[in-house]
Amino acid sequence: MRRRGWILFCLPAAALFAAFWLLPMLQLALIGGQQSQGRTAYLAVLAEPLYWRSLRNTVLLSLGATLATLALALPAARFLARHRRFRGRRTLMALLAFPLAFPGVVVGFLVILLSGRQGVLTTLQAWLGAEPRAYAYGMAGLFVGYLYFSLPRCIGVLTAACGQIDASQLEAARTLGAGPWRRFRDVELPSLRPALVGSGAMSFATSMGAFGTAFTLATQINVLPLTIYNEFTNYANLPIAAALSVLLGLATWAVLYAAHGLAAAPQDRARR
Numbered sequence: 607m608r609r610r611g612w613i614l615f616c617l618p619a620a621a622l623f624a625a626f627w628l629l630p631m632l633q634l635a636l637i638g639g640q641q642s643q644g645r646t647a648y649l650a651v652l653a654e655p656l657y658w659r660s661l662r663n664t665v666l667l668s669l670g671a672t673l674a675t676l677a678l679a680l681p682a683a684r685f686l687a688r689h690r691r692f693r694g695r696r697t698l699m700a701l702l703a704f705p706l707a708f709p710g711v712v713v714g715f716l717v718i719l720l721s722g723r724q725g726v727l728t729t730l731q732a733w734l735g736a737e738p739r740a741y742a743y744g745m746a747g748l749f750v751g752y753l754y755f756s757l758p759r760c761i762g763v764l765t766a767a768c769g770q771i772d773a774s775q776l777e778a779a780r781t782l783g784a785g786p787w788r789r790f791r792d793v794e795l796p797s798l799r800p801a802l803v804g805s806g807a808m809s810f811a812t813s814m815g816a817f818g819t820a821f822t823l824a825t826q827i828n829v830l831p832l833t834i835y836n837e838f839t840n841y842a843n844l845p846i847a848a849a850l851s852v853l854l855g856l857a858t859w860a861v862l863y864a865a866h867g868l869a870a871a872p873q874d875r876a877r878r
């Protein structure tokens with residue numbers, strides 16, 4: 607009876623999973639197997655350098671934005687976790703979470719206002735006598751945009767994780783003569799590893815599939831979400847768009863799987 611009750615409890619979640627993920631993904635994979643350019647869409651995608659460049663740009667940009675996000679979020683999270691009461695903390699937390707209210711298109715527009723052809727930085731360059739250069743429409747602009755919407759998420763996750771670190775372990779390490787860097791490396795980092803992997807995975811997956819920001823900014827660089835959009839909307843090439851979507855999902859899954867393995871390796875060695 608108890609086992610039957612658990613099965614009934616899981617049925618709604620299983621039905622939602624099948625209806626909104628499993629069945630659409632199966633259909634997507636089948637469409638990608640249809641003919642395009644005289645061969646299956648998967649083979650056409652693998653043989654086209656344009657698609658490989660688009661995938662490379664997307665992966666490198668997402669990895670770079672994820673690493674930069676973690677590097678910036680971790681010090682801020684440690685500060686917020688250690689200083690729970692100071693004047694203006696609520697205002698600071700609200701400002702840090704404010705970018706979550708903006709869709710990707712608005713984030714892209716803000717980047718254009720910062721470093722577009724008539725943006726603040728471009729105007730400042732002209733005022734200083736340098737040749738104005740707009741950074742918003744290439745790799746740099748997308749990098750800033752991805753940082754903008756990834757930082758609040760990572761700071762929130764890491765702040766909660768930093769607040770759960772056992773203070774007695776830090777005090778014991780200090781008593782034994784460990785300096786700040788040694789305490790951070792040997793005590794804090796192992797405790798924060800799951801949160802770092804989780805927030806990094808969230809940042810990477812969000813960057814890989816980001817469309818609104820890329821649609822607004824990526825006029826000088828090809829990224830996979832825009833390539834899929836062009837194949838689907840402008841060329842009505844459904845098999846290629848489906849095959850590229852499967853490729854994007856597999857690439858994202860492969861990187862996340864590798865990151866999870868790297869995070870779990872030290873724990874496995876410790877158990878042995």
